[in-house]
Amino acid sequence: xxxxxxxxxxxxxxxxxxxxxxxxxxxxxxxxxxxxxxxxxxxxxxxxxxxxxxxxxxxxxxxxxxxxxxxxxxxxxxxxxxxxxxxxxxxxxxxxxxxxxxxxxxxxxxxxxxxxxxxxxxxxxxxxxxxxxxxxxxxxxxxxxxxxxxxxxxxxxxxxxxxxxxxxxxxxxxxxxxxxxxxxxxxxxxxxxxxxxxxxxxxxxxxxxxxxxxxxxxxxxxxxxxxxxxxxxxxxxxxxxxxxxxxxxxxxxxxxxxxxxxxxxxxxxxxxxxxxxxxxxxxxxxxxxxxxxxxxxxxxxxxxxxxxxxxxxxxxxxxxxxxxxxxxxxxxxxxxxxxxxxxxxxxxxxxxxxxxxxxxxxxxxxxxxxxxxxxxxxxxxxxxxxxxxxxxxxxxxxxxxxxxxxxxxxxxxxxxxxxxxxxxxxxxxxxxxxxxxxxxxxxxxxxxxxxxxxxxxxxxxxxxxxxxxxxxxxxxxxxxxxxxxxxxxxxxxxxxxxxxx
Numbered sequence: 001x002x003x004x005x006x007x008x009x010x011x012x013x014x015x016x017x018x019x020x021x022x023x024x025x026x027x028x029x030x031x032x033x034x035x036x037x038x039x040x041x042x043x044x045x046x047x048x049x050x051x052x053x054x055x056x057x058x059x060x061x062x063x064x065x066x067x068x069x070x071x072x073x074x075x076x077x078x079x080x081x082x083x084x085x086x087x088x089x090x091x092x093x094x095x096x097x098x099x100x101x102x103x104x105x106x107x108x109x110x111x112x113x114x115x116x117x118x119x120x121x122x123x124x125x126x127x128x129x130x131x132x133x134x135x136x137x138x139x140x141x142x143x144x145x146x147x148x149x150x151x152x153x154x155x156x157x158x159x160x161x162x163x164x165x166x167x168x169x170x171x172x173x174x175x176x177x178x179x180x181x182x183x184x185x186x187x188x189x190x191x192x193x194x195x196x197x198x199x200x201x202x203x204x205x206x207x208x209x210x211x212x213x214x215x216x217x218x219x220x221x222x223x224x225x226x227x228x229x230x231x232x233x234x235x236x237x238x239x240x241x242x243x244x245x246x247x248x249x250x251x252x253x254x255x256x257x258x259x260x261x262x263x264x265x266x267x268x269x270x271x272x273x274x275x276x277x278x279x280x281x282x283x284x285x286x287x288x289x290x291x292x293x294x295x296x297x298x299x300x301x302x303x304x305x306x307x308x309x310x311x312x313x314x315x316x317x318x319x320x321x322x323x324x325x326x327x328x329x330x331x332x333x334x335x336x337x338x339x340x341x342x343x344x345x346x347x348x349x350x351x352x353x354x355x356x357x358x359x360x361x362x363x364x365x366x367x368x369x370x371x372x373x374x375x376x377x378x379x380x381x382x383x384x385x386x387x388x389x390x391x392x393x394x395x396x397x398x399x400x401x402x403x404x405x406x407x408x409x410x411x412x413x414x415x416x417x418x419x420x421x422x423x424x425x426x427x428x429x430x431x432x433x434x435x436x437x438x439x440x441x442x443x444x445x446x447x448x449x450x451x452x453x454x455x456x457x458x459x460x461x462x463x464x465x466x467x468x469x470x471x472x473x474x475x476x477x478x479x480x481x482x483x484x485x486x487x488x489x490x491x492x493x494x495x496x497x498x499x500x501x
Contacts, residue, residue, distance in 0.1 A: 019230070019247040021171070021184055022352040023198040024254060026216035026337045027234075027243035028075070029089040029309075031055065031067050036090070036216035036308070036355075037335040042240025048226040048233055055226075055233055057094075057242060065094035067242075069228070075246055076341065076348040079311045080298055085329045088309030089337070110226070112167035115188065119165040119174065123147075126162055126174050130188060144192045145174065156183070156195035156205045164235075168227035175222030175234065179208040182222050182234065200234075200245060203254070214239035216337040217355035248352035252278055252340060257356060260323055261410035262364025262490040267357040269413040269485075270328045271423060272364075273460040276305060277321055278351070281342060287316040290459040296325070296424035302343035307356065308336045313424025315459075325460045327423040331414055333358050361413040361436040361485035366461075367492045376480060376492035379406040381465060398497030402470040404450060405494075412438065412462045412484060415454050426457045439483045440466045442494070447480070474498040 030036050032043035043065060047058040055067040072089065073079075079088075110117045116129045118141075125146035146159030164175035172185045174196075183196035199205055201219030211218045220238035227233065232245040255265045260273040268274060282301035290296065296313035298304065303317045305324050312324040330336060339353040367374035379390030380397070381404040390406060393399045415421055415432035431453035438452040450465035464482060472478055478494045 024203045025352040026355040028246045028353045029244040031091045031242040033241045034092045039239045045235035048224045050228045064098045066096040068095045110167045117165045119162045164225045166225035177221045215335040249349040252351035259364040261366045267359035269362040269411045270331045272326045272411040285318040304341040325423045362411040363484045363489040364411045366408040376494045395495045398495035407464045409462045431455045
């Protein structure tokens with residue numbers, strides 16, 4: 001088995017952050033769908049109201065749907081009791097449904113205390129009265145946002161079709177269906193056309209693309225919004241769902257999660273060993289050996305990494321890094337929502353959610369070193385059917401043309417004997433062949449793959465046996481990569497010497 005490299009870390013001071021929304025963040029929960037990426041059936045909502053931990057949604061077929069917000073639990077709750085698989089923050093069905101044609105409130109007006117905000121879509125603007133109880137209630141608004149002109153370029157002040165608006169006592173949110181996004185101001189704007197502080201549904205202020213398939217960080221048509229003072233609920237009618245966005249105490253980079261073998265981000269496969277980099281995760285380095293035969297913990301050093309509401313099994317946490325394994329039961333999903341829960345001696349902090357892209361296979365090859373391309377972690381194989389042992393391939397003991405070598409990999413996805421694989425637990429039984437075929441390339445030419453499997457006792461680390469092509473030039477450094485499901489891994493260096501006599 002592989003022992004992950006760990007360094008000593010100094011104790012970092014822990015700054016406190018006010019809970020806030022993050023530019024381009026993902027939703028934490030979804031109503032009306034069984035996952036963040038499903039959308040074939042669901043609900044089409046025209047108006048939202050949240051009160052007393054009940055979310056009331058009026059749909060286009062004259063029904064009022066009621067969702068119980070209490071089922072979400074508190075954002076800072078330990079999610080260990082929810083490690084049952086699936087998405088525990090996805091609610092496809094309401095707790096009740098009533099036939100009704102009218103409900104209190106409309107989507108284009110939001111009131112919080114004495115503040116009133118009105119979405120004026122026809123004039124591409126939002127009107128805000130900071131104190132509606134002041135004398136002369138018929139006076140004009142204190143602030144006007146938007147006022148798009150033909151010469152305006154897309155940015156943090158642009159409003160094209162603002163059909164929804166929400167207040168939460170601190171912030172203003174404006175949903176723009178033409179730009180497929182929500183702009184937010186972290187405090188009530190003081191001046192006309194004041195630029196927004198952040199955006200949801202797009203990665204930045206200059207993006208306005210509509211996506212073909214929904215994800216936890218996309219909002220196709222934000223037709224209605226409401227807030228309970230902390231969470232923002234958004235009716236995304238095109239995707240037939242309601243998303244819930246929650247603020248966090250500290251930021252989490254959108255690309256923080258990578259394949260532990262390739263060190264690359266992008267889409268990740270079921271069972272992948274992943275590494276996440278962030279600051280102030282914990283106070284000390286703690287690691288759990290994956291080869292003890294025991295399941296890995298889902299909380300380590302007070303840290304939980306939570307995917308679709310489920311805490312992931314952890315191998316290691318330090319002040320700036322953690323290593324975990326994705327579950328196998330995410331097969332079939334194309335995206336998920338992830339956030340961190342950090343339990344310290346004096347408080348519990350959470351991050352805003354980020355979106356994680358998922359795919360059937362995302363191959364990565366383990367290697368030594370810090371600079372790319374790194375040296376392959378490979379073994380000589382005495383017999384093609386050898387299942388353990390072997391000496392390392394090094395510059396002093398290079399691989400020979402025509403020789404079979406063993407590589408270690410992560411991200412190869414599900415195996416044919418899928419019932420034997422559980423995230424965070426050593427694989428039981430003999431090696432299980434991967435479900436998606438693997439190919440290999442050395443110096444750009446095809447190399448025969450003898451087998452690709454998950455060996456017994458392994459936690460997310462796969463074995464690949466590859467034949468070095470006989471015409472590789474001895475005494476050179478070869479570059480090897482593997483491919484699977486249309487994706488190619490990182491390239492690793494492989495020392496190649498003369499064939500034995």
